[in-house]
Amino acid sequence: MSYRIQSGDTLSGLAKRYGTSVDALMKANPQVTNKDLIYTGNTLNIPGSRDSFEPGTQGQGVRGGGSSGAGNVTAPPGGAGPGTRGPGGSPFDIAMSHMGKNAGSLKLETSGVGADMEDWVPNNVNCANxxxxxxxxxxxxxxxxxxxxxxxxxxNLDRDPNFKRVDLKDAKPGDVVSMRVGSGQHVVMFAGWKDGKPQFIGSNNVNSDGSQRISLTSMNYPIMSVHQYQG
Incomplete structure (x- = not known):
């Protein structure tokens, strides 16, 4: 989430308020070079607890639970079809290969997806990571x-000519789906349809301690955008 600095704010105070750390705030905001010096009116990226999927919110959240594989996810007639692919393969297949892993452990792996994830991101907010x-x-x-x-x-995807925004009904597995969750946001990838409901794969707050795990689930949050790779 983005936050406009108010008079009296400090990085340590904001870190405490949003459940993150000063170090994480510094890394998320490279324009801040002195942890003791921030300016009223400037905007900070907050890698805090609101930038995540938080299940259990009344009227929202997981519907129907998560599946451990893609076998039960099917497209409706004329629906999802094959997933998008890049020069390195399908992002959906890549995500599925990490199903069930805790984000905190995955981001410490030294190759593949784990190597590309930022280690400093708190374990409860790794969805975009x-x-x-x-x-x-x-x-x-x-x-x-x-x-x-x-x-x-x-x-970044809006500015990339290889991506375009599409409707959810036209989504393909691997498309990037950004959602609004209360005053925060969450991002996952489209995973097809099951029983007429859209399925999504991503790093979700499904562990009992609030940390994230790679899981496949149905969600009912307002969708901000669906980005489809066209390259």
Whole structure:
């Protein structure tokens, strides 16, 4: 999420308020070079607890639980069809290969998706970090387009001529789906349809301690955008 600095704000105070750390704030905001000096009116990227999928919210969240594989996910007639692919393969297939892994462990792996994920991102807010890494591994985005912020990643895809916004009904497995969750955001990838409901794969807050795990699930949040790779 983005936050406009108010008079009296400090990085340490904001880190405490949003459940993150000063170090994470510094890394998410390279324009800040002195942790003790921020300016009223400037905008900060907050890699905090609101930039995530938080299940259990009344009237929202997971519907029908998650599946451990793609076998039960089918497109409706004339629906999803084959997934998008980049020079390095399908981001959907890449994401599925990490099903069930905790984001905190995955981002410490030294190759593949884990190597492309930013280690500093807190374990409860890796949704954009994971999706970015899958897109990188598929060759659909460059390292410079990777972001741990949902809104920044959305903006990067909007500016990329290889991506275009489509309706959910036209989505293909691997398309990037950005959602609004309360005052925050969440990002996942479209995974097809099951029983007429859209399925999504991503780094979700499904562990009992609030941390994230790669899981496949149905969600009912307002969708901000669906980006489809056209390259």
């Amino acid at each position: 994971f999706v970015s890494a899958c897109l990188e591994q598929a060759g659909q985005i460059k390292d410079s387009q990777h972001s741990a912020s949902v809104m920044t990643l959305q903006g």
